[in-house]
Each structure stands twice: as C-alpha cells, then as structure tokens.
Amino acid sequence: MDLRRTLPDELLDRMQLGTIEGEVDTSAFKFRAVEDVGKFDFVSVKSNERWILAQVEEVTKKPDGETLAEANIIGYRDKGLTKAPRQVIEPDSIVYEADQELIAETLGLEDAGLGIGNLETNPDIDIFVDESDFYKHFAVLAQTGAGKSYLTGVLTEELLEQEFPILILDPHGEYSSLEIPNPERSEGAKGYDVREFSPNTDVNSEAMPLRFSSVNMEKKELLEVIPDSLTNSQMGVLYNALKRLREKGDDYTLNDIMDAVSQEDSTAKWNLLNSMEQIEESGLFSETPTNLKDLLEPGRATIINLKAVEPEATEMTAYLLAKRLFDLRKRDRVPPFVMLMEEAHNFAPEQGFGKALSSEILRKIASEGRKFGLGIGVVSQRPARIDKNVLSQCNTQFILRVSNPNDIKAISKSFEGVTSEVESMITSLPPGVCFVLGNEYPVMTQVRQRYSKHGGTTQTAEDYEQKITVDCYLPQEDIDTVRQKRDGDYTIAYYPLYHLETDDVEILVDGVEGDVKAERKKPSGLEKQVLEKLRNGLEKSEIVNEIDMTLTKMSSIQESLVEKGLVHEDRFEPKESVLDVDLVERDATEPELIDYKIDEKTARNHLEGAKVRKLRYPYYSSGDSVYDPILNKQL
Numbered sequence: 001m002d003l004r005r006t007l008p009d010e011l012l013d014r015m016q017l018g019t020i021e022g023e024v025d026t027s028a029f030k031f032r033a034v035e036d037v038g039k040f041d042f043v044s045v046k047s048n049e050r051w052i053l054a055q056v057e058e059v060t061k062k063p064d065g066e067t068l069a070e071a072n073i074i075g076y077r078d079k080g081l082t083k084a085p086r087q088v089i090e091p092d093s094i095v096y097e098a099d100q101e102l103i104a105e106t107l108g109l110e111d112a113g114l115g116i117g118n119l120e121t122n123p124d125i126d127i128f129v130d131e132s133d134f135y136k137h138f139a140v141l142a143q144t145g146a147g148k149s150y151l152t153g154v155l156t157e158e159l160l161e162q163e164f165p166i167l168i169l170d171p172h173g174e175y176s177s178l179e180i181p182n183p184e185r186s187e188g189a190k191g192y193d194v195r196e197f198s199p200n201t202d203v204n205s206e207a208m209p210l211r212f213s214s215v216n217m218e219k220k221e222l223l224e225v226i227p228d229s230l231t232n233s234q235m236g237v238l239y240n241a242l243k244r245l246r247e248k249g250d251d252y253t254l255n256d257i258m259d260a261v262s263q264e265d266s267t268a269k270w271n272l273l274n275s276m277e278q279i280e281e282s283g284l285f286s287e288t289p290t291n292l293k294d295l296l297e298p299g300r301a302t303i304i305n306l307k308a309v310e311p312e313a314t315e316m317t318a319y320l321l322a323k324r325l326f327d328l329r330k331r332d333r334v335p336p337f338v339m340l341m342e343e344a345h346n347f348a349p350e351q352g353f354g355k356a357l358s359s360e361i362l363r364k365i366a367s368e369g370r371k372f373g374l375g376i377g378v379v380s381q382r383p384a385r386i387d388k389n390v391l392s393q394c395n396t397q398f399i400l401r402v403s404n405p406n407d408i409k410a411i412s413k414s415f416e417g418v419t420s421e422v423e424s425m426i427t428s429l430p431p432g433v434c435f436v437l438g439n440e441y442p443v444m445t446q447v448r449q450r451y452s453k454h455g456g457t458t459q460t461a462e463d464y465e466q467k468i469t470v471d472c473y474l475p476q477e478d479i480d481t482v483r484q485k486r487d488g489d490y491t492i493a494y495y496p497l498y499h500l501e502t503d504d505v506e507i508l509v510d511g512v513e514g515d516v517k518a519e520r521k522k523p524s525g526l527e528k529q530v531l532e533k534l535r536n537g538l539e540k541s542e543i544v545n546e547i548d549m550t551l552t553k554m555s556s557i558q559e560s561l562v563e564k565g566l567v568h569e570d571r572f573e574p575k576e577s578v579l580d581v582d583l584v585e586r587d588a589t590e591p592e593l594i595d596y597k598i599d600e601k602t603a604r605n606h607l608e609g610a611k612v613r614k615l616r617y618p619y620y621s622s623g624d625s626v627y628d629p630i631l632n633k634q635l
C-alpha cells in the first residue's frame with residue numbers, strides 16, 4: 001500500500017521517521033526508525049485528530065541493522081495548556097518529525113524576551129525567557145567547568161540590553177570583562193557599561209573603593225556586623241551608649257559609638273570595644289562612604305569585586321549591600337534591580353554548611369523581593385549547600401551539568417519538573433547546554449555565544465602574568481574614572497623613584513634621569529605637631545591654644561619651618577610636596593613597570609648614609625597623552 005496516498009494533506013510535508021511497534025501506553029512508545037533519529041529529538045504522532053509531541057529517550061541499533069527508538073510522550077496543546085493524552089495512540093501509527101510550530105507551542109516556548117540560545121535539538125528554535133521573571137528570582141546551577149559563569153554572562157548581557165540595573169557580587173573578579181567585546185565573535189561583538197567597586201582597591205586597583213556609611217547605625221545592624229555574640233551586660237552597655245547618642249540629637253558615626261561605649265561605667269565595655277575595633281579595622285566604613293544609589297544605573301552592570309577580600313569583610317559587604325539596597329528599594333529611592341551572587345552558597349548557606357551574616361536578609365529578599373522589584377540571581381556549583389528557603393524561591397532555573405548526587409537531589413527537591421529522566425540527562429549535559437526550568441516543560445538549551453568577553457576562563461601557564469608588588473603614591477583618581485571622564489583607553493605606567501632618608505632630610509631621586517625631584521628637611525617633634533595641625537586646617541591661634549605654648553615659641557617654630565621649606569614664607573600654610581602623598585601597595589605586571597636606569601648606589605650619592613627605598617609614581621597614558629592622577633591633570 002502506498003502510505004503517502006492514504007494520508008491527509010496536512011501530513012504530507014512532515015518527514016516520516018518510522019512506525020510505532022509493540023505496546024503503547026499514555027506516556028511512552030517505541031518505534032522502528034527508517035530515518036536517522038537521535039537521542040532527545042522531538043517527534044510527533046497524530047492521535048484522535050490531535051498532534052502529540054514526544055521526545056526520543058533512547059535509540060538502539062540491532063545487529064540486523066534495524067533501528068529502534070523509545071520516545072516519551074510530552075503531550076498536546078489545548079486552550080493554551082499542554083495536556084497529557086488520556087487515550088493511547090494507535091499501535092502502528094506513523095511517527096513524524098516534529099515541526100517548529102508544534103514544538104514551540106507544545107513546550108509553551110516564549111517568542112520574545114531575553115534570548116539565551118536555541119533549542120539544543122533544533123538550532124532554528126530560539127529560546128527566550130520573559131524578562132519580568134527575573135524579578136521573581138532565578139538560579140544558575142552547575143558543576144565547575146560546565147559553563148555557569150558563561151551563561152550568567154549571557155543573562156547579564158540580555159538584562160543590560162533591556163536596561164536593567166544589575167549588581168554582581170563577584171568573589172573572583174571575573175565579570176569586569178563584560179565591558180570588552182568578545183574577540184572570538186566575527187560579528188555582533190559588544191562591550192557593556194560596567195562600573196567596578198571593591199573593598200580592596202590595593203589588589204583590585206581598577207575598582208573604585210566601596211565604603212559604607214556608619215552614620216546613625218541602628219542597634220540591630222550594629223549587632224549583625226559585630227563579629228562576636230554579645231553578653232547581656234555588653235548589650236546593656238551598647239544600648240546605653242546608643243541611647244545617650246540619640247538623646248543628643250546629632251548624627252553619630254562608629255567612632256562616636258566607640259567613644260560613648262568607652263565612657264560607660266562597666267567593665268563589659270572592654271570586650272565590646274575590642275569587637276567594635278574589628279569592624280573599624282575592616283576598613284568598610286568611612287566618613288566619605290560610597291553613595292549606594294550610584295551602584296544602580298539602568299543598563300549598567302556594577303561589579304562588586306571581592307577578589308582578595310577577607311572572608312569576614314566579604315560577608316559584611318554582602319550583608320550591608322543586601323540590607324541597605326533592599327531598604328532603599330522599598331522606599332523607591334533606587335530603581336528596581338537584579339542582584340546576582342556568584343558562589344551564592346557562601347552568602348546564603350544551607351543549615352549545617354556554616355553561617356553567613358547575609359543569610360537572614362537574603363531569605364527575606366527571596367520571599368518579599370519580587371513585590372518590590374528586587375530580583376536575586378543565585379549562581380552556584382554547590383546547589384546542596386544553598387539555603388533551601390532561598391533556592392526554592394527562584395522561579396526560573398538554569399541547570400547545566402551537575403553530577404554530584406546530593407546536588408541533583410537538592411535540585412529536584414527545590415524545583416518542579418525535574419523528573420528522573422531530566423535528572424539523568426542533567427548528569428550528562430555537555431558544556432554550554434542547560435535545562436531551563438520554571439516553564440511548563442524543561443527545555444534543553446544550547447546557550448548562545450557571548451557578545452562580550454568571557455572572563456572566567458581557567459588560567460593557563462601561557463596567559464599567566466606575574467604580579468609584582470610595588471610601593472606607589474596613591475592616585476587621587478582611579479584609572480576607570482579617568483577613562484570615563486576623558487574617554488580614552490588609558491593604561492597605567494609606574495615611574496621609578498628612589499626615596500632617600502636620613503634623620504634630618506628626605507629626598508626623592510628620579511630613577512631614570514638620576515636628578516633630585518623633591519627635597520626637604522624633616523620637622524622636629526614639636527614642629528611636626530604644629531605642621532599636622534596646620535594641615536588639618538587649624539589657625540595659628542588655635543594651634544597655640546591646643547599645644548599650649550607661648551606665642552614666642554610659636555614664632556620660632558614658624559621660622560624654623562620656613563627655613564626647612566615646609567611652610568610658605570609669606571603665609572603660614574604648609575607647602576605641598578609629593579613627599580606628603582600617601583603610599584599604597586599595588587600589584588603591577590612587568591609591562592606596567594618603567595625600568596630603573598640609575599642604580600641604588602648612584603642614587604645614594606645625593607645623600608650620604610641615607611636609607612634608600614624604591615617607590616613608584618603612577619601615570620595613566622593613552623596614545624600620546626599622559627595623565628597625572630596625583631596632580632589630577634593632563635601633562
């Protein structure tokens with residue numbers, strides 16, 4: 001019988017793949033394939049006037065050359081819903097290739113939104129995710145090397161295209177490459193608007209410093225960041241100190257609280273002060289804090305680079321950012337935004353896997369954030385170690401390859417739609433292929449190529465660049481700010497200097513030319529005190545009062561300071577010198593260092609018996625132009 005003649009027209013343009021064989025039930029069938037079929041291919045069968053979609057689960061080739069395929073029935077589309085058939089398909093039915101429309105309709109695929117890739121089995125079918133779903137939280141879960149940070153980069157690009165403000169907690173400093181177009185793309189490469197902040201700008205020298213305000217900190221917040229748990233008497237001391245400060249009615253800082261605590265009449269204050277000193281030493285708080293509103297700008301990714309930040313400071317940063325930004329969001333002071341957390345198991349650990357300061361606030365955001373337009377993105381290679389209360393609130397899940405049984409269990413417990421077949425498929429996904437869960441059916445997706453450069457590549461011996469730590473004068477402006485303000489592709493260069501010092505004199509010698517760049521005599525004890533107060537903006541009369549000295553003494557000190565070249569002759573103001581600029585340690589690469597041409601011995605000729613130290617002066621250069629970030633001017 002000529003099968004094609006007996007078929008209605010609508011069937012004719014679909015490719016026949018084979019015929020059902022053996023027993024059929026409502027969930028699966030087997031068919032003898034006459035065309036090539038592969039694992040996970042979508043196929044279709046007509047039953048009771050409806051097209052049923054199924055997916056090949058296994059293909060077997062028999063010794064006689066016959067190919068048998070097993071397919072799981074997904075269902076049919078009816079009134080906007082995918083339904084499982086209640087009647088069995090007729091044995092002997094013909095199995096066809098499934099067309100794009102049937103697949104897209106039955107799987108309930110979106111046809112617009114964030115384009116993350118294509119259906120793994122059908123490259124012509126693009127996979128989109130509804131952008132509003134990102135305020136209902138999402139998770140990217142995968143074992144190391146499966147493509148987790150690559151996919152997170154793709155999601156970030158798509159969110160930035162939709163003008164979302166995004167904040168990324170980046171423990172390894174791998175997301176700043178979002179600003180660089182992907183060099184592996186022949187067309188469509190693109191860099192994005194990125195700002196980088198870090199609590200540790202010594203190591204992350206390209207980042208702007210991230211500092212928090214300690215003005216009027218509430219008791220609850222203070223108790224969260226104090227590293228030790230307090231005794232009742234310590235609580236009492238803190239309570240009294242805060243009460244007294246509030247009664248005064250003025251703004252108060254962490255230092256004011258410490259002063260007030262030290263004035264309390266209780267021995268419990270000493271340990272409390274000790275704990276508070278640790279917060280102060282973390283360097284996270286400042287009188288000139290980062291304006292948190294600057295962290296959220298539509299269409300911009302703000303990266304919180306936590307590379308080389310101590311674990312305690314990392315925790316405190318995550319807690320303070322989540323807490324304060326959620327508060328600001330609730331009061332509509334910042335736009336709706338998405339906060340992405342790499343290594344999320346460290347910020348919201350599951351019980352039994354440690355504690356984190358940010359646990360409670362992240363649970364709160366997970367359950368309430370969507371009401372206020374704060375979506376969180378949980379990215380982790382250890383799903384089993386993430387707080388279930390947080391994980392289960394993630395409405396959309398992107399699961400790449402995961403093979404650890406505990407992690408698989410955590411995934412199937414937290415999310416719907418993870419059948420045992422999906423579980424086994426997750427263990428064998430190739431890199432860059434993920435399941436998108438959260439819709440009607442888990443969709444196996446080939447993640448698209450990135451528009452911007454992927455920064456998470458494992459470092460190899462060839463691309464290893466040794467870092468050399470140098471003592472460097474602290475730039476007033478960081479390189480990113482200068483790049484943005486002056487719209488130039490500036491790179492940093494460290495100019496070599498020698499600092500020579502005896503008990504009386506200090507000089508700075510140019511490490512290339514060998515000449516003296518700055519010189520001055522050192523102030524004596526009392527002169528130093530006067531100079532310091534002068535630098536802090538005090539008037540002569542105020543200094544006389546504070547140090548408690550006669551006017552005659554003050555005049556002789558002034559004379560001596562003029563003679564040493566430390567203050568101006570015509571006005572009692574300190575002379576500015578590069579010798580007063582603060583020093584910081586910086587990690588530089590070999591090409592960033594300008595070579596010394598003068599050796600230490602030659603430099604020492606300028607000042608016999610001096611202690612010599614190598615220092616560096618930073619310059620930012622772009623083509624022919626050179627910018628001095630200490631004097632803040634173009635040279």
Ligand SMILES: Nc1ncnc2c1ncn2[C@@H]1O[C@H](COP(=O)(O)OP(=O)(O)OP(=O)(O)O)[C@@H](O)[C@H]1O
Binds near residue numbers: 149151450
């Ligand atoms: N969709 C993709 N397209 C092309 N290459 C990809 C894709 N996904 C991943 N890769 C490649 O696989 C490598 C590993 O991916 P990625 O860095 O995202 O892994 P990871 O899961 O984040 O691992 P780790 O936990 O070690 O950071 C990448 O360097 C990239 O080259």
